[in-house]
Amino acid sequence: MRITSVTPMKNEAPFLLEWVAYHRMIGVNDMLVFSNDCTDGTNLMLERLDEMGVLRHYPNPSMYLARDKHHLQVIRYINTSERLPRSDWVVSFDVDEFICVNTGKGHLEDLFNAVPDANMIVMNQHNFGCSDIVPFEDALLTRQFQYAWDKEKAYHARLNRRGTKTLTHQSAEAKAWHNHSPVFHGDKLDKVHCVNGSGIRQTEQDFTKDIKSLLHPHFGFDLVQLNHYALRAVETYMLKVDRGNANHADAKDAMAYWRRYDNNDLHDTNIQRMTDDIDTARDELLKDAELKSLHTAAVDVAQRRIAAFKKQPEMQSLLSKIKRYRENHTLAASSA
Template identity: 35%
Template sequence: MRFLAVLTVRNEGAFLLEWLAHHRAVGFTDFLVFSNDCRDGTDAMLDRLAEMGWLTHVRNDGPYDKRGIQFTALKQAERLDIVHSADWLLPLDIDEFVNIHTGDHTLLSLLAALPEATAITLTWRLFGNADIRSYTDSTVTETFTRCAPVAMFWPWRSAMFKTLYRNDRTYEKLGVHRPRAPNLDKLPNARWFDGEGRELDDPFKTRRLFSNYGRSNYKLVQLNHYPLGAMESYVLKADRGRAVHSDHMLGMEYWVDRNFNTDTDDSIARTHPLRAPILADLHADPRLADLHRAAVGWRHARFFKLMEQEPYRALYARLLMTPASKPINHATATTLSQFAMKGRT
């Protein structure tokens, strides 16, 4: 069984080894990684990892599709043998970690729990900043454990998902959140399930991007989403630009929509015993170790350089002044939804 994760990165070498080790531990057999315009040595790390047989690295240097850098990468991926030969596919970002709650916490256990599934929605659980200011060279999954409640009513982004799906040609194209271009002859046989184990209805097979609100979607699996990190890291993320909407600078609206810290979830620690030897082996390679240290140093230097520029200095000051986001209750979310529906009509 071949499980392929497809990743797009820029200037994220400091986080790469943890991400790869975790996802190898949970059962991904193959990685296809696209890099673009890296200044911190991420591309050199990927070249070294490709030499070691760890992954396939493709430079995504443009020109880019009007829908953005990530869409361009996924279009390239569709032509590659590594995609065609995979049994299961999952496009991911560097700030997303698959967290499986069933069996031995691997993909094979997840499929054993949902043997009829041809697609499984992995709903985000948003992990907030926890008032951490400074970036340090520490593992993301152990540093950030404060998160949103299980049942969220607003915003809709809190319930977005990524899709792990069987590569049986029911869908012809990769998508950021869900597979695209369904084969209408095969579609009736598709069986979609959510992370709670519930079978999903037809709209999920063709268009849905987020799970239903106000309930748990995580019994079997969730997608730990760490979109913010330390405040210093968020400033660098604003500098890097967005993978989908690359012309939109990240600001406070993105931060407030995701900075929930009311709950604690350290369930992903159950995979750390599986991850630890893999991560240690990666750091034991002298070239990777040097490149990792260089990426960490680049992040520190880049932050101080950005502090000389008013837009980034102002953003950092606003992060320092803004408290954690407050989850909205069901009644208020219903009112906001009514406003939204009225606006649409």
């Protein structure tokens, strides 16, 4: 069974190996990664992983088309390929997202067995805050960050919704893949058997359009949740701000983004049962001398950039705002 993932990527080198090791471990065996404008060694690490046969690395078509909206360019390009229709399952997701399977042993096969009649599984983002962690560390994100949004609470002004990414089987006969979900021919919707992350059948959605979110009560997390580490640590967030937004080059309101995601209302350790195995899988990759050297260099680049950012007035202002925000927002006291 081939499970294909599609991921655009820029300047994620310090975090790359955990994400790769984890998703290979749970069953993603055909990773396609498209990089653009990397200055921290991400592209070099991806090249080495490609040479090792771990994944496939490509330049993002946005680079030679001289366009932004990097996610969009990847999707447009991949839809010209015959690879996705030939894969058993396909998922498009980002490097700050981890597919956390909450059934069986935590592997994708366990998820598929739990919903044997489904050929489309809409996973909802489970957004993690900073968990009150300030310094950047070369440590597993999945171990560090344990505080997230409440799974029922409304966090948007008008709608109680959660973002989505989708696992889709070839039997659904997708018309085309988009960033969040495939779209389907209107006259073939009878082939689509869609469930949410709790395994509940979804019939209210318009499957001819990209499903970017599900509204309450349609989202669910019982069988699978998409852990979204949007912020990471306070200092690490400066790297994200410097990198910019992959789809909106002029999106610069870093504090508004922080306020949106830094909700630490639920102590969620569902993925923690996997972290020892992630350590083992990551260490196995690091046995390659060249890859280890590239990872060490990437961590050093991150540390030096963070030190330089701390001296910049704009970043100093951002850190002060984040500190004041954190003083008024405490961590959850209850466990998941």
